Amino acid sequence: MQNIINLLTRAIFMSTPLILGALGEVIAERTGMMMCAVEGIFLTGAWAGFAGCYLSGNMAVGFLAALICGMLVAMLYGFCTIYLTQHQIVMGTAVAILMTGFCTFFYRVVFGIPTSPLKIETLPVLKIPGLCRIPVIGQVLFSQNIITYITWLIVPVVFYVIYKTAAGLTIRSCGENPEAVEVAGINVRRIRFLAVMVGGCFGGVAGAYYSLCNVGMYNSEIISGRGWIAFGICFLGNWNPVGALLFGILFGISEAVGIYIKAVGGSGIPSELFSALPYMLVIVLTALRKQFNVPAKLGATYVKED
Amino acid sequence: MEQPVVELRGISKRFAKVLANDNVSMKIGKGEVVALLGENGAGKSTIMKILYGLYHETSGEIYVDGVRRRINSPKDAMDLGISMIQQHFSLVEAHTVTENIILGTVKGKIDFKKEEEAVQKLSDEYDFGVPAGARVGDLPVGIQQKVEILKALHRQTRILIMDEPTAVLMPQEIGTLMSFVRKFAEAGNSVIFITHKMKEVMEVADRIIIMRNGRITGEVRKDETDTKELARLMIGHDLEILSKEGTAEDAGRKKRLEVRHVTVQPKDAPAVLTDINFEIYEGEVFGIAGVSGNGQQELCEMIYGDLRPTSGEILLDGEDITPLGVAGRIEKGIGYCASDRYRYGMVANMSLAENMMLKASYLKKWDRHGVISWREVDRYTQKIIEDYQVKAPDASVPAGSLSGGNQQKVVVAREADMGSRLVIFDQPTRGLDLGAINNVQKVILRERSEGKSVLLISTELSELFELADRIAVMYQGRFMGIFDPQDLTTEKIGLLMAGVSMEEMTLRKEERTDE
Numbered sequence: 001m002q003n004i005i006n007l008l009t010r011a012i013f014m015s016t017p018l019i020l021g022a023l024g025e026v027i028a029e030r031t032g033m034m035m036c037a038v039e040g041i042f043l044t045g046a047w048a049g050f051a052g053c054y055l056s057g058n059m060a061v062g063f064l065a066a067l068i069c070g071m072l073v074a075m076l077y078g079f080c081t082i083y084l085t086q087h088q089i090v091m092g093t094a095v096a097i098l099m100t101g102f103c104t105f106f107y108r109v110v111f112g113i114p115t116s117p118l119k120i121e122t123l124p125v126l127k128i129p130g131l132c133r134i135p136v137i138g139q140v141l142f143s144q145n146i147i148t149y150i151t152w153l154i155v156p157v158v159f160y161v162i163y164k165t166a167a168g169l170t171i172r173s174c175g176e177n178p179e180a181v182e183v184a185g186i187n188v189r190r191i192r193f194l195a196v197m198v199g200g201c202f203g204g205v206a207g208a209y210y211s212l213c214n215v216g217m218y219n220s221e222i223i224s225g226r227g228w229i230a231f232g233i234c235f236l237g238n239w240n241p242v243g244a245l246l247f248g249i250l251f252g253i254s255e256a257v258g259i260y261i262k263a264v265g266g267s268g269i270p271s272e273l274f275s276a277l278p279y280m281l282v283i284v285l286t287a288l289r290k291q292f293n294v295p296a297k298l299g300a301t302y303v304k305e306d
Numbered sequence: 307m308e309q310p311v312v313e314l315r316g317i318s319k320r321f322a323k324v325l326a327n328d329n330v331s332m333k334i335g336k337g338e339v340v341a342l343l344g345e346n347g348a349g350k351s352t353i354m355k356i357l358y359g360l361y362h363e364t365s366g367e368i369y370v371d372g373v374r375r376r377i378n379s380p381k382d383a384m385d386l387g388i389s390m391i392q393q394h395f396s397l398v399e400a401h402t403v404t405e406n407i408i409l410g411t412v413k414g415k416i417d418f419k420k421e422e423e424a425v426q427k428l429s430d431e432y433d434f435g436v437p438a439g440a441r442v443g444d445l446p447v448g449i450q451q452k453v454e455i456l457k458a459l460h461r462q463t464r465i466l467i468m469d470e471p472t473a474v475l476m477p478q479e480i481g482t483l484m485s486f487v488r489k490f491a492e493a494g495n496s497v498i499f500i501t502h503k504m505k506e507v508m509e510v511a512d513r514i515i516i517m518r519n520g521r522i523t524g525e526v527r528k529d530e531t532d533t534k535e536l537a538r539l540m541i542g543h544d545l546e547i548l549s550k551e552g553t554a555e556d557a558g559r560k561k562r563l564e565v566r567h568v569t570v571q572p573k574d575a576p577a578v579l580t581d582i583n584f585e586i587y588e589g590e591v592f593g594i595a596g597v598s599g600n601g602q603q604e605l606c607e608m609i610y611g612d613l614r615p616t617s618g619e620i621l622l623d624g625e626d627i628t629p630l631g632v633a634g635r636i637e638k639g640i641g642y643c644a645s646d647r648y649r650y651g652m653v654a655n656m657s658l659a660e661n662m663m664l665k666a667s668y669l670k671k672w673d674r675h676g677v678i679s680w681r682e683v684d685r686y687t688q689k690i691i692e693d694y695q696v697k698a699p700d701a702s703v704p705a706g707s708l709s710g711g712n713q714q715k716v717v718v719a720r721e722a723d724m725g726s727r728l729v730i731f732d733q734p735t736r737g738l739d740l741g742a743i744n745n746v747q748k749v750i751l752r753e754r755s756e757g758k759s760v761l762l763i764s765t766e767l768s769e770l771f772e773l774a775d776r777i778a779v780m781y782q783g784r785f786m787g788i789f790d791p792q793d794l795t796t797e798k799i800g801l802l803m804a805g806v807s808m809e810e811m812t813l814r815k816e817e818r819t820d821e
Contacts, residue, residue: 166412173398173409180396183360184410185381296400305361 007256008140013213014259015252016148017042017206021230022237022244023151023158024202028074030162030239031195032175034299036092037077038203039227040099043220045070045207047103050218051110054120062212063147063205070204071197073099078196082189085301096227104220122216123147145213147205154202158241171195175295178302188302206230225279232282238293247285254278309372311336311496312357312388312465317366319352326352328520330366334465339487339497341511343504345540345739347709349520350500351393354467358390359383381410389458390467393500395450399443406442407457428456432486448479455486466490467498472506473737484510502540502739504533516540541741548747548772550754559587560623562759563609563728568618570608570783578604579783582618586728586759591750593774593791594763597803601783602763603645606732609761610642611635622727636665641725643718645732645763651717654706658698659687661705662720690719695745711742718746722753729753730761735769747773767796781805 021038028035035041048069053062073095080091111118123145131142162168170191173181178188210226211218229251237243258274310333319327327349334340342350355361357368359377368375370386377383383390397406404422412421426438434452442450451471458466468487472480487510491497499510507514508528516524516539524539538544563586570579579601586592594602607613609620611632619628622638630638644650652661663672663683672682687701694715698708705713714734722729731750735743750773754760764770770777771791779786779802786802801811 165415166408169401169405169409169412169416173401173405176398176400177396179392180398180406181409183358183380183390183392183396185379185384186410187379 003260005136005139007260008253009143010259011249011253011256012140012144012148013252014255015248016144016151016213017209018226018230018233018251019155019245019248020147020151020209021203021206021227022233022248023154023241024199024206025231025234026237026239026241026244027158027162027171027202028195028199029234029298030171030175030295031192032178032295032297032300032302033078033081033192033196033199034088034092035074035077035196035199036089036231037073037095037099038092038199038231039223039225040096041070041073041200041203042207042210042223042227042230043096043103044073044099045204046211046222047107047207047218048204049208050120050211051107053212054118055110059123059212063208066204066208066212067201068204070202070207071200074196074200074203075193077200078193081301082192082196085303088299088301100220107218107220117217117219120212120216123213147209147213152245155241155245162241172295175297178297182304189304192302203227203230229278229282232286235292236282236285236289239295240293251278251281254281308335310334310369311371313369313372314353314357315367315369317353317356317363317368319349319356319361320364326520327356327363330517330520330522332515332522332525334496334498336496337491337494339491339499339510339512341507341514342498342500342517343502343507343514343536343540344517345502345741346711348517348540350517351469352520353517354390354469354498354500357383358388358467360390384461384463387462387464388467389461389463389465391451391454391458391469391471393469393473395454397442397450397453400441402439402441403436403445403453403456404438406453407460411461425456425460428459432456432459447474448476451475451479451483464495465498466495467500469500470502471499472501472503480506504536504540504740507536508533518542537740546744546748548744548751550751550773559589561585561621562588562590562623563761564621564624565609566619566621568608568615568620570604570613571616577616577783579608579615582608582785584778584785584788586761588759589754589757590775591754591760591762591773593770593777594761594780595767595770595777595799595803596765596780598765600780600803602732602780604783605780606642606644606730606761606763609728609730610640636724639724639726639728641721641723641729643721643729643731643734645736647714647717652705652713655704657702658691658696658705658708658716659683659701661716662687662690662701665720666724690716690723694719694749711738711745714738714742715745718749722749722758725753725758728759728761730763732763733765734762735764735766767799779803 021042025035025038045066049062049066052065053059077091077095080086081088125143126146126149128142132138134142162171170181170186174188174191181188181191207223210222215222233244233247233251236247254277258277261274262271312334314330314332317327317330318325330353342354344350352361356363357377359379359382362378368377375386404418404425407425408416408421422438429436429438434456436449436452436456442453445453451474471483475483487497487499501507511528514526514528514531514536515522516536518540526535565582565584568579568582569577571577582605584592594605596602604613608615611630611634615628619626621627627635627638648654653664659680672679684701690696691698691701696708696715697712705716708716718734734746734750738746747769750760750762762770762774774791776788777791777794778788779799781803782805786805787808798811802808
């Protein structure tokens, strides 16, 4: 029993950055921006978070650095795709690859090539007084770190903004028919750029979660495709924040199971297979899914005539 | 005129190389309906998009209520009470009517219930019958247009610009729209009505401004003009009178195409064509009338080889071509001008020359030892451009860069040339402007005088009366009969198209006289 509780605790822990990244993706994609630079944004966030925290000795500085750097990468992506009207997917992939080299390079510029990996203390667990005493869910849900709690709070906020406010209506309309938005007197490019910036902030913090909360160090394999999983979660969750939460948890579970089996070992099945579990899950679930509520103009460059 | 609500002074607009508007000036008065008349590409939409802030003028000035204004975006225009309904609607199909209407006018939290009630009230006020909570994509086009109008009304518009508003409407809906326009103007608002149809202009406008090649070529009051003058101002010269020489019944003409008792019966579905039986002589135009979707498309495809008959046979010059596929029939000299040229007639991104050989690339015509002789193709295309008066700089420009009418000329030219024996024209003039219609109709008559057979499908009765030697009326995949145009009236055709047979008509008449 305790094993299962531990497994679920771990699952919730691992799901946080995926949910956070997917939420950022939801906001950007609802305006029509297929932000596939997210893998690069995650990595940049992981690097900036670690560097910020290691150099200042302060967790908050680390997360702030990750947020800003994630936003800057997103702005680069947004500038190329929205204002220079370059192809979204090609640019996104290019930016993602660029950031891989960039982070490795600047890690060495800042820290040299250390003989043993540089480490920091990971973000501590923050037990919610009272609630954490509830059996089972007390440990699973209320003995997590602060970023996890904030992420849970962001889910309803994003939901509210998207479905209940004028800003949300504009965001959704931009992804469905940008011309209609322009005709209604709203600057489509600005809306898309802002949405991409917000997505970048979320992605940056999500990336920093891996370096600051999960392992307490940085290396270039730290993200290894988790950005793409967040990208997939956004699809599977039907561009809905609640969907992102649910699928984020599902992928958290699959990651935790992979880690658990690897740790226990002896099942006769190569543990690498379980590491691949989340990635296989993306393929299987996407293929099984019949109906997607894709924003009609997702990935389409909006060219304004004037 | 008293103080004009809107005044444009010397507006010019240049796109890269094209001068879309050249020194355009106009005044719009309060309570006035002004029609902006001109052919496609005359610059009507451009000048209005400048007034609405979607485009920015290269030079010139805009005055609203006598005050000079800079309109940088649609927001500025809307703040001045100007709204524009685009030709292709700017609606978010996945959203509800209310969401579409309030887009850009609300801030912060949206009280959807309250907004929906307000929209519904507005719709009821004008008797539009628009369900405020419905998804726009689920609504028919006529209602979608009303959503666009509501959007303008919701913003307290006093200057309403409508770009080709009738292009998508059914005849009854056009009537409703026209009466709305009149009512709206009588309430002291102004309407600018962009169109290329003269009939509408005469019906709704107080004043008509005619544009051609980016310039204003005339401005007339409706009661001081007629369609002939308007046509001349629009296209720059009088329309050529079509002349049809000879009749199809000349002795010794032989049957070109024979369709014998053809039925097309898809599996598990009602027959799309039932017992179609007719022949077309050489030098004859055989017209098909009918409401779209009554089997005309299938008839074309059956003759063209894309749809296999379940029973019956097709003969071309006495030879059975039923077993042949599309390619085989192209080689036999059948040309087909599809009703939707964008989908079936051309590749918009490819050059004119490439489009000319699109269907015949496998024929040996342009083949030099297995390699395409582009010089040959270019020369051929250049000749087509000249012969058919296609407005295009040369053979290398993409087909999509031409105006609709000129694209159709290219497709018509290719098919007329490919179809050495029979050419099928499926709604060849749909959506074209006057000059292009005139041009295409001339081609049809020229092919006829050259002895080719023509199958002409049209929903425009006047076109059939003008061009066809015999007319068949189609209803639910059957022929209601084949008639001499002289024996038909518009009223009779209308009844035949609705499925009332000639016998029933005489019966009804007798009953009436009996009473």
